[in-house]
Amino acid sequence: MRLRLRGGTVIDPAHGVRGETRDVLVEDGRIVADPGNVAHIHEEIDVTGMVVMAGAIDLHTHIGGGKVNIARAMLPEDHRGDLVDRTALTRSGCGHAAPSTLTTGYRYAEMGYTACFEPAMLPINARQAHMEMGDTPIVDKGAYAMLGSDDFLLRMLAANADQQAINDYVAWTITHAQAIGLKVVNPGGISAFKFNQRMLDLDEAHAYYRLTPRRILKALAQAVHDIGMPHPLHLHGCNLGVPGNVETTLATMDAVEGLPMHLTHIQFHSYGTEGDRKFSSGAARIAEAIKARPNISADVGQILFGQTVTASGDSMAQYRNAGVGSPRKSVVMDIECDAGCGVVPFKYRDQNFVNALQWAIGLEIFLLVDDPWRIFLTTDHPNGAPFTTYPHLIRLLMDKTFRSEKLASIHPDAQKLSHLGAIDREYSLYEIAIMTRAAPARTLGLADRGHLAPGAAADITVYRRDPNPEVMFAKPAFVFKDGELVARDGAVTKVTWGNTHVVKPPYDPAIEKELEAYFERYHTLRLGNFKIGDDEMCECGHGSKLVRHGCRKA
């Protein structure tokens, strides 16, 4: 079966293709070279005048795992505003802030996304994350295992274990939790909160282990580098949401001493203390710092106004924020000497000074960082806003006039404190394609995704051009997943189950002996029952394929 998409305008930044009119051919789920012989084409779709890109990739979206399900359980009132009908093809569910797994998959696909990465998978809860992602149709999935407040690592560091042992532990965890990346959230802080510490700055010592976040961060960044994992250490830094945290964030960038690092939802970590209200934008300094440090990448975690829910591994920060949640309810959990979590619903208001400035800060970062290969489009779904707001966010980036109108409507003091109005930049389609396709695929090491060259997986999104980018990006004309037409004009046409992407870095098996003893002495689960096998992954994922990516040193 060979399919030709004829006459589209192809944007494929991985190969520097900036909008060429050409055909894209698909065979057996892959993009193939043009055979030059029309007789070999079985089906043809005329996409003349339309924009053809690889399927979009969201490298940071909370779609599966314990805290996401707690968020769902907490929000019946939010679900009731967006109940989803079953159809002959699709299951019923709920949408908006904490959508059901099924709706999540359908809506991502309908929006032209073909891969989503869960960024905070607790190793002890990895099985749940994979089961939820297994029930998330169509899109590819993957997850970053979270370490940094787990007592095994903190004990190792406190005992001055050598880096090789830490590398083995990280590689072992990545392998057996079935992850593709390594995440650290508030390094050491989630553990410190269990010892009643309420803040933990970069160079502050953990009350029990006497370790600093700097030390933990360095060890984990080094491990990711030594193991050769494609995606750098994925960091949710110290002091999330705290005015003045821009200083911590800048110091954090240098704490890894030149090693690669990805700072996630950096908007929440870019706050100064200027002005009467002691809350100001640190975006310019952050953007300069990113420009000056080629080892650093970031995603924004843009907030958009409206009701949402924040679900984070950062129990310390979420406990702190619980009082400003809306509706006023929260769950904060300490979890298994492994991690923690906190869920706090939030309603971001454009007439609230802080929220309005947060909105402007995110956009400033987007527009001031000039390298779209190192800044990624996220709302930290659902923490800044639900992922379904992406088309709106893309319009804010691409349309200066629209942005100015919105800026004029937010809290006046926030307008005054923001430089957003002075920034004229408008993202091009090419830049949008970089930050939503080519760059995420590159940073995650997905060699055959995020681009359209022969050999790539045929994850393809075809957009009808529209002067309003929000309209264009909301409902692509055609979405193909591994060569199959899965959505048309914003409606699912076929339900598939996607692949799960993992890395399996090698490790010294001796680490498992140590871990086995540790689990037996201190845990309430046996090591053998912690490990998730490949067969189990397939059972969890409706037979979804497990795709193993290489590590540099594997």
Next chain:
Amino acid sequence: MSTSATEHHDIACPFCGLACDDLRVGVTEDGVEVKANGCVISRPAFARAGTRAPAAPRVGGTLVLLADAIAHAARILNDARLPLVAGLATDVAGARSALALADRIGAVTDHLGSAAKLRNLIVLQGSGWISTTLTEVRNRADLLVLMGTDVVSRYPRFFERVVWVAETLFELDSAAREIVYVGDVKDTSAGIAPGGRKPSVIPCENHRLGEVLGALRAIVAGRAISRDEVADVPVATLTALARRMTAAKYGVVAWVAGDLDFPHADLTVQTLTDLIRDLNRTTRFSGLPLAGTDGDFTYSQVHTWQTGFPFRTSFATGQPVYDPYHYGADRLLASGEADALLWLSSLNPTRLPPATTVPTIVLGAPSMQLTHEPDVFVPVAIPGVDHSGHFYRADKVVAVPLRKLRESSLPTAAAVLDGIRAALG
């Protein structure tokens, strides 16, 4: 007949919410036996699961082929206007398939444990809470308050595995932990420390725990109590408990919603979780809401990720409509609104369908002793014995893998449910 036993290690037990995963289980042609790390629940449950009971599907009491039973079940569900999919004591795969079927036929779903679970859920949805998990309790808790429960009647190895442990991570001497029982608790012997130190016991009727907790909140907040007793508990006793709670480094209150069996128990849970929140202003204190038995968490986790709601949801309109009062199985059967019942209990053969005159389909473990012959009975494989699967533990975080211990000719609940869905036409 072969008598050679195969031994399986580190087996997880799905027969109570604690889901201990360190069992050693022997399997022969004749049966299944817990050889080590068993308890009063797991030993008989594995033995019963191991019995090779006659296991053919029945329609109207007559033995039939599986395909015929499935076809008959599909006809009943096709003809129903408001079918009920209930029981649901099953593993993750069973829950997934039950939901796919319920969505397809526009059924109402309810788990057999939802009345108890609702006492917690109303609080979770209304205000949330601060909670913890078993390994944290095991390593950190210096004060453990058991609120209205002995815990061990439902979770026999709780103290062995979580409280009186040989080692902890933070130099805490587990034998020195303080244990306090509050409420109507008959047997507090599990709370006796290895050295013989007795737990504190503050008796009161469980339905008056809310008053006790309210008084504790007042004392913690520094307010004067103008009475000598609250719910027949001397205020001095409560003042002493409040002092211990505020002095704890990592205090934990465990409760079991099923043991808070009185009207409006959610208000007691609310006051309890509010107290925990208050205590966190100065120290660390967490709740441990224990459940999990008969797969109640397993089911509600899947239901929540697939629909946004935990249970008691109607798919009749084509959307998931959640109403924790209206869509109770017992209520819908009593009112006559439900006109067919599909009852699933693959984990526990003692959980029988409610007495009803509506057409009934039962998917159960083969040893299920039904009091009334249903229209359709399909014996199904037992998760964690006959097939692999997943089961959520009492603290809601850890999903333990269940292992297949032997070959079985029985279909899984998931396979039967998928078969019914396929046969609907």
